[in-house]
Amino acid sequence: MYVAVKGGETAINNAHRLLADRRRGDRSVPAMHLEQIVEQLGLAVDRIMSEGSLYDCELAALAFKQARGDMIEAIFLLRAYRTTLPRFGYSNPVDTNRMHIERRISATYKDLPGGQLLGPTFDYTHRLLDPALMGSQDVETPVTKQAAEQSTPRVSQLLTQEGLIESDGDLPDDHQTGDLTREPMEFPMARDVRLQALSRGDEGFLLALGYSTQRGFGRSHPFVGEIRIGEVDVEIDIPELGFAINLGRIRVTECQMVTQFQGSAKSPPQFTRGYGLVFGQSERKAMAMSLVDRSLRARELGEDLTAPAQDEEFVISHADNVQATGFVEHLKLPHYVDFQAELDLVRRMRSEFEAAQERDGNAGEDLEAAE
Amino acid sequence: MNEQPLLRVNSMTKYYGSRIGCRDVSFELWPGEVLAIVGESGSGKTTLLNNISTRLTPTSGTVEYRMRDGQFRDLYRMGEAERRFLMRTDWGFVHQNPADGLRMTVSAGANVGERLMAIGDRHYGDIRNTATRWLGRVEIDADRVDDQPRDFSGGMRQRLQIARNLVTGPRLVFMDEPTGGLDVSVQARLLDLVRSLVNDLGLSAIVVTHDLAVARLLSHRMMVMKDGYVIEQGLTDRVLDDPREPYTQLLVSSILQV
Amino acid sequence: MNTHGELATYNFAYLDEQTKRMIRRAILKAIAIPGYQVPFASREMPMPYGWGTGGVQVTAAVIGPDDTLKVIDQGADDTTNAVSIRAFFQKVTNVAVTTSTRQATIIQTRHRIPEEQLGENQILVYQVPIPEPLRFLEPRETETRKMHALEEYGLMHVKLYEDIARNGHIATTYAYPVKVEGRYVMDPSPTPKFDNPKMHMSQALQLFGAGREKRIYAIPPYTEVVSLDFEDHPFEVQTFKDPCALCAATGVYLDEVILDDKGSRMFVCSDTDHCENRRNEGHHGHLSGQALEAQQ
Numbered sequence: 001m002y003v004a005v006k007g008g009e010t011a012i013n014n015a016h017r018l019l020a021d022r023r024r025g026d027r028s029v030p031a032m033h034l035e036q037i038v039e040q041l042g043l044a045v046d047r048i049m050s051e052g053s054l055y056d057c058e059l060a061a062l063a064f065k066q067a068r069g070d071m072i073e074a075i076f077l078l079r080a081y082r083t084t085l086p087r088f089g090y091s092n093p094v095d096t097n098r099m100h101i102e103r104r105i106s107a108t109y110k111d112l113p114g115g116q117l118l119g120p121t122f123d124y125t126h127r128l129l130d131p132a133l134m135g136s137q138d139v140e141t142p143v144t145k146q147a148a149e150q151s152t153p154r155v156s157q158l159l160t161q162e163g164l165i166e167s168d169g170d171l172p173d174d175h176q177t178g179d180l181t182r183e184p185m186e187f188p189m190a191r192d193v194r195l196q197a198l199s200r201g202d203e204g205f206l207l208a209l210g211y212s213t214q215r216g217f218g219r220s221h222p223f224v225g226e227i228r229i230g231e232v233d234v235e236i237d238i239p240e241l242g243f244a245i246n247l248g249r250i251r252v253t254e255c256q257m258v259t260q261f262q263g264s265a266k267s268p269p270q271f272t273r274g275y276g277l278v279f280g281q282s283e284r285k286a287m288a289m290s291l292v293d294r295s296l297r298a299r300e301l302g303e304d305l306t307a308p309a310q311d312e313e314f315v316i317s318h319a320d321n322v323q324a325t326g327f328v329e330h331l332k333l334p335h336y337v338d339f340q341a342e343l344d345l346v347r348r349m350r351s352e353f354e355a356a357q358e359r360d361g362n363a364g365e366d367l368e369a370a371e
Numbered sequence: 372m373n374e375q376p377l378l379r380v381n382s383m384t385k386y387y388g389s390r391i392g393c394r395d396v397s398f399e400l401w402p403g404e405v406l407a408i409v410g411e412s413g414s415g416k417t418t419l420l421n422n423i424s425t426r427l428t429p430t431s432g433t434v435e436y437r438m439r440d441g442q443f444r445d446l447y448r449m450g451e452a453e454r455r456f457l458m459r460t461d462w463g464f465v466h467q468n469p470a471d472g473l474r475m476t477v478s479a480g481a482n483v484g485e486r487l488m489a490i491g492d493r494h495y496g497d498i499r500n501t502a503t504r505w506l507g508r509v510e511i512d513a514d515r516v517d518d519q520p521r522d523f524s525g526g527m528r529q530r531l532q533i534a535r536n537l538v539t540g541p542r543l544v545f546m547d548e549p550t551g552g553l554d555v556s557v558q559a560r561l562l563d564l565v566r567s568l569v570n571d572l573g574l575s576a577i578v579v580t581h582d583l584a585v586a587r588l589l590s591h592r593m594m595v596m597k598d599g600y601v602i603e604q605g606l607t608d609r610v611l612d613d614p615r616e617p618y619t620q621l622l623v624s625s626i627l628q629v
Numbered sequence: 630m631n632t633h634g635e636l637a638t639y640n641f642a643y644l645d646e647q648t649k650r651m652i653r654r655a656i657l658k659a660i661a662i663p664g665y666q667v668p669f670a671s672r673e674m675p676m677p678y679g680w681g682t683g684g685v686q687v688t689a690a691v692i693g694p695d696d697t698l699k700v701i702d703q704g705a706d707d708t709t710n711a712v713s714i715r716a717f718f719q720k721v722t723n724v725a726v727t728t729s730t731r732q733a734t735i736i737q738t739r740h741r742i743p744e745e746q747l748g749e750n751q752i753l754v755y756q757v758p759i760p761e762p763l764r765f766l767e768p769r770e771t772e773t774r775k776m777h778a779l780e781e782y783g784l785m786h787v788k789l790y791e792d793i794a795r796n797g798h799i800a801t802t803y804a805y806p807v808k809v810e811g812r813y814v815m816d817p818s819p820t821p822k823f824d825n826p827k828m829h830m831s832q833a834l835q836l837f838g839a840g841r842e843k844r845i846y847a848i849p850p851y852t853e854v855v856s857l858d859f860e861d862h863p864f865e866v867q868t869f870k871d872p873c874a875l876c877a878a879t880g881v882y883l884d885e886v887i888l889d890d891k892g893s894r895m896f897v898c899s900d901t902d903h904c905e906n907r908r909n910e911g912h913h914g915h916l917s918g919q920a921l922e923a924q925q
Contacts, residue, residue, distance in 0.1 A: 008712040079673040086645055182651075184668035184843045187771050302388075313770060323841045326678025330758070333680065333710050337703045337740045337899055340885055341802035341821040344867055349796060452779040459783075474787070481790045488790065489783025495793055495859040517794045 023068050037061035046251075046280025047071060051321065052078030053181065053200045055250050055279050072202075076322045083181065090177060091236045092244055096254050096277075097151040099230040103281075106155050107224040108258060114152035119229060120281075155226040156256050156273060165258060165271040187313050188299070194316060198292055199278055201319030203285045209309040210291035218295045218307030222274065225258040229281050253278050255286035259294045262301060272301060375437060377402050377543060377575050378423070383432035385415075385422050391599040392418035396432075398594065398604070402542070405569060405576045407590035407607065409583060409622070415599040416579045417547060423577065424464060424545045425454055436543075459486055463536030463544035467551035469528035472535070473520045479506060479531055480516040486539045505534040509564060526557035530564065537568065544569075546578040550585055562588050583622060587611055595619050642689040643721040648672055652690035652845070656836060659847035664809030665777070666760050671843040681714055682840030684737050684756035688718065691752060691836070692735055697725045699733035704741035704882065704899035711739070730902050740803075742824040744881050744903040747833035749850060755818045757839035760846065762806045762816040782814050785857060793862055802867070808855045809848060822856065823866045823882045829854040873898045874916040876907035 024031065038045055038057045041064070048060040052075045060078055067073035103119025106112055118124075159165035169191060178193035180200075185193070198206065213220055231251050235244040255276040263269030274294025276286035291309075298310040308314055318324060376399035385392035393415035400406055408416040421427040423434055425446050435443040439461065446454060458464070466472040473482055483502035484492075492498050503513045509530035511523075520528050529549065536544060549565065550558040566589055569576055578589055586593050586607060594604040595616065603616045614620045640646065655669035674682040692698065698718055702711035706728040714737060715726050727733050730743045739756040747753060763773045766784045776782070785806055792800040805822035809815050817825060818837060828835060828848060835848040848854060858864040872879045874895035881903065883896040895916050898904035908917065 008707040008709045009716075012709055012712055012716075076673070076677070080675040083673040084639060084643065084645060086647070181670070181672075183670045186668065317770075322673065323678045326680060326682075327758070327841055328679075329677060330679030333739075334703050334708055335740070335819075336884060337821055337882070338803040338819050340883075340899075341823070341867060343885065345800060345802050349800075352797065451775075455779060455781065477787060477791055478794050480794055481787045484790055485783055485787050488786035489781065493786070493858075493860050495790065496861045498790065498859075499794070 023066070032065060034058055034061040034065065037064055043281060044069075044071065046282055047203060047285070048074045048078055050279040050282060050285065051075045051200050051202065052082065053279075054078050054082040072321050072325050076325070079322055087182065089236055090179075091234050091247065094232040094234060094250075094252070095151075096228065096232055096252070097154060097157075099152070099228055099232045099252075099254075100249070101152060101228055101230040103230070104152065104226065104228040105224070106226045108155060108226075109158075112155065112158065121283075152228075154228075154256060155258070159225070159258070159271065163268070163270065165273060166262075185316070187316075189312060189316065191293075191297075194296060194312065195275065195277070195289075195293060197316045197319060198276075198289045201289070201316075202321035202324070203282070203288070205319050205321070205324075206288040206292050207284060209295075209315060210288035212307065213291055213295050213309045218298065218310045220257075220259040220272075220274070220291065220294045222291060222294065223258045224287070225256040225273070227253065227255045227283055227286065229253045229283070251280050253280065253282050253286040255283070255290045257287070257290040257294055272297070375441075376400060377404075377437050379433075379435040379443065380423060381433045381435070383419065383422055383434065384430050385418050385427065386430045391415070393422070393596070394599045396594075396601050398601075400543075400575055400577065402575055403573045404592065405574075405578060405590045407586035407593040408577065408579045408596060409581065409586050409593055410596035411581055411622075414596040416581075416596045418599075419596070420545055420547055420577060420579045424462070425458070426464075439542075459489055460539045461541050461543065463533075463541045465529075465532055465536055465544065465546040465549050467548035469520065469525070469532045472532045473528065475521045476519055478517045478519055479511065479523075482520065482531060482535050483538050486535065490539065501538065502534075505538050506531070508537075508568070509534045524557075525553050526561060529553065529561055533565065533568070537572065537574075540572075542575060544574055544576045546576060548580055548582075549578065550580075550582065558585075565589060583611060595622065639721055641694075641722055642692050642718070643675070644672065644686065644689045649690045652686055655845045656687065656690065656847060659836070659845050660834070660849050662813070663848055663852050664807075664813030664815040664846060666839075666844040666846045668843055669845050671840045674840065676713070676717070678841035679758060680710060681737070681739060681756040683838030683842075683845070684739070684754050684840075685714060685717070685838075686840060687754045687836050687838035687845060688735060688737050689721075691754075692718070692722055692724060694722070694724060696734045697727050697732055698722075699727050699730065699736045699902075700738075701736065701741060701743070701900075701902075702739040703884070704743075705901040707901065728902050729906075730900075740819055740821075741882070741899060742820055742827045744878075744898070744900045746827075747831060749832045751833040753831075753833050753835045755820075755835065755837045757816070757818040757837045757844070758841075759804075760816055760818075760837065760839040760842050760844040762804075762814050777813060780812070782808075785814055786859075789857060789859065789862075793859070799858065799862060799864075805864075806857050808857060810853050811855075814857070815846060815848075821867065821882060822864075825854070825856045825864070826866065869896060871896055872914060873904060873907075874914040876904045876912045876917070877914040878904065878907055878912070 038061045044064055045057050045060045048063055048071065049055050049057065052060065059081065060074070063074040063077040066077060101117060103121060104114065104117045106116065156165055160167060171192065178190060178196070180193055180196040229251070231249040233249055234247045236247055237244050257274035258271045259274055261269045261271045272294065274290040276289030276293065278285050278289065292315060295307065295309040296312050296315060298305055305311065378400040381397050383396040384394050396419055408419060410416045418427070422429045428447065434446045436446055437443050464472065480499055480502040483505050484498040487498050487501060499516065503516050506513060506516060511527055511530060520531055523531065550561055553561065562585060568574070578585065580586055590607045592605065593607045593610050594601045595610065595618070596602065597618050603610060603614065603619050610619065611623055614623050642649070652669060655667045659665065659667045671683065672686060674685055676682060676685065698715065699706065700711045700715040702708040705711065718724065719726055730736065730745045734750060735752045735754060736743065737754040737756065742753065761773050763776055763784065766788060767773050767776065789799050792798070801822065803821045804816055804819045805825055807815050807817055807825060807828065817828060830851055830853065831848065832850050834850055837846045856864040869883045873881065873883060875897050878898055882899045884899045885894050885896055887894045
């Protein structure tokens with residue numbers, strides 16, 4: 001018994017060695033290259049970047065490989081690397097009007113300036129397993145057209161012109177954009193920090209919460225105003241230069257949900273909105289995020305708080321899968337000191353109970369104390 | 372009786388957005404006096420109660436309370452710590468639904484003892500004895516002291532809630548439809564109990580009710596509310612026997628038919 | 630974008646200096662307000678949340694090249710997680726490590742306080758899973774912070790009252806709440822209540838780090854730490870019937886070790902360093918011979 005405890009160090013080393021072996025698998029099968037993961041498992045890479053909050057395809061692919069395909073483990077690896085990187089500055093807000101759009105759809109208008117673009121979507125595929133993919137068949141080159149260079153206005157802007165939707169929220173002029181990864185969380189949160197938390201929150205958790213609002217636990221009557229996927233420029237202001245310079249492009253998915261209108265004697269009825277933005281291509285996550293963003297605005301909009309998805313402290317405290325997995329899995333660690341204390345107490349209480357029974361003369365013949 | 376009121380409410384107004392909750396309400400409450408606020412649902416009586424008891428913040432107006440040192444203090448100018456302390460020592464609040472005022476998964480003894488522990492009592496035996504004594508005063512058997520209120524009937528829960536509020540010897544108790552969800556026979560017993568406790572302890576109380584029979588039995592004075600305004604007030608017997616406002620007359624005549 | 634060949638060149642003690650300064654500020658604030666939970670911007674660490682990230686960050690913020698580090702989990706230096714954390718610091722700081730309580734300048738711990746009395750030159754760093762002593766009575770952070778601010782701790786005694794009403798005595802055996810310097814009620818982390826008295830007037834600085842919950846709190850040296858109780862049900866620590874089977878120590882916390890499938894067992898020191906020292910000094914428990922053989 002004592003052996004297992006004493007063997008700690010060796011055991012760990014051996015476990016790591018075995019893990020490396022299992023990760024590699026059958027040596028006669030070629031090892032995966034990171035480029036293969038980046039190119040062929042791109043949506044997995046996107047999710048890792050998005051919830052890992054670090055835009056780097058190659059590192060995300062490395063994390064994915066190292067984690068043997070375990071998403072949350074890969075996200076964790078990327079986060080643990082990200083946190084050690086020095087913070088040089090904060091970029092300007094990305095301008096999604098000027099996105100180089102690959103996909104853009106609206107469910108609220110049949111046609112609109114800039115048009116609807118289906119892009120690379122699973123939406124209308126029939127979910128039939130494709131035996132051709134078991135081999136390595138040639139794939140046709142896609143049909144593309146030259147993108148229009150001008151910017152494409154967002155649906156929310158079209159509605160804003162008529163005053164039909166609330167304007168983008170205003171933050172005070174001196175508001176410094178929060179940074180969830182550098183400052184402690186405090187409730188209630190400003191919306192910028194809350195959106196950060198949602199953007200790196202667990203896809204499955206947000207999906208379930210968004211779904212719950214549709215099923216009546218905090219309904220918000222959502223319409224997809226617009227989803228757009230494409231690349232945007234990231235710019236940063238350099239104070240010494242006096243202008244912004246371009247750092248490069250990243251692919252993002254943006255979802256603007258048009259939701260439950262509101263009005264009062266003072267202000268005319270207007271639609272409200274929910275917002276989602278994530279790294280890479282992940283429509284499901286962006287949509288779920290925009291639903292949850294909207295339901296978390298319930299208090300701000302004076303709605304009754306009745307559903308889990310409207311409870312900021314509940315949602316945000318439990319959305320982070322790296323935190324959640326760590327704490328759930330820490331139950332594996334030894335707890336025998338505490339267990340010993342409980343064990344001792346239960347034994348003591350049992351013997352007190354038995355003594356009391358005996359005193360009362362109720363103790364059966366066969367109910368003798370075990371010790 | 373003291374020559375000064377215990378509570379002064381001045382021009383209390385509460386708006387919910389552009390909707391009126393209650394409007395321009397002023398009155399004084401005297402030591403040992405029970406005031407009933409009556410009206411149908413939506414008349415603003417609960418809004419008024421919540422504003423006076425600092426559970427809501429009024430849009431305008433003041434509430435002054437005479438502290439134990441004899442000084443009047445504006446409740447909305449007190450610090451939160453002092454106000455919360457006042458609420459759990461010198462005041463009581465009896466909710467219509469006992470579950471809102473009790474800890475349902477904690478024993479009856481601890482429910483009654485909580486306020487004592489909050490002000491620093493640290494002797495388990497004494498706390499338990501005091502709790503048992505109070506259970507007796509509200510007609511709950513001493514052997515129920517370790518049972519949880521979720522195993523109690525509606526009437527017992529309400530009596531337990533009253534004991535929990537009275538254990539620190541408050542001077543002022545707010546009651547929101549205290550006999551609300553109870554059977555008629557249970558109501559009568561509870562009203563009887565409340566009346567004798569109020570008398571014995573010399574409590575002041577503000578009771579919100581839609582039931583004029585409750586007002587008749589418990590209160591010395593009553594205010595009738597409609598659409599956020601107090602439309603009539605006076606001694607309870609006077610208002611019920613000789614209502615002046617047509618609306619009050621309607622209320623009184625409708626109860627007499629029951 | 631990145632020179633990926635050499636991606637992991639980490640700073641001394643892993644965290645960048647800016648982050649360490651942020652944590653040190655939180656620690657200083659915590660020391661200034663004993664028992665108060667200071668929010669801090671906890672970082673992702675290369676071990677999972679719940680596995681000691683709070684303690685690791687605190688240690689990383691206070692450790693210097695001249696320190697000697699000891700890491701224990703359940704009182705032992707060689708439990709897997711203690712080994713793993715010690716290895717981490719060896720790798721990222723290259724400081725001296727030890728299993729000796731006496732030689733260590735920093736001791737990071739999970740679930741125990743060493744048996745040997747600590748001194749003024751030592752820091753004890755606790756790993757904390759849930760820092761909020763009121764959490765299971767009131768789940769909301771917004772509400773518990775208010776309760777601390779207004780010193781509304783009646784609810785805490787309601788829980789103890791319930792224990793006594795139900796079981797005849799206080800049934801909290803670990804993470805037993807304490808009041809620090811007469812002001813803040815604090816969770817001592819899931820140490821057995823046996824260790825609570827060691828926190829009182831300790832000569833060593835005690836730091837508590839909760840990574841996932843993003844809180845740091847502290848007990849400065851020579852601070853009053855009182856376990857909550859009732860006058861007629863005073864706080865008591867666990868006692869053990871038999872001494873340690875290996876070193877015959879009494880008045881120490883013991884682990885129960887099951888010896889065979891018939892359920893025979895022995896009780897041995899949870900603090901392995903303490904036990905070893907005693908055996909080296911010639912103390913022998915009634916099973917010491919056999920158990921040493923069982924160690925291979």
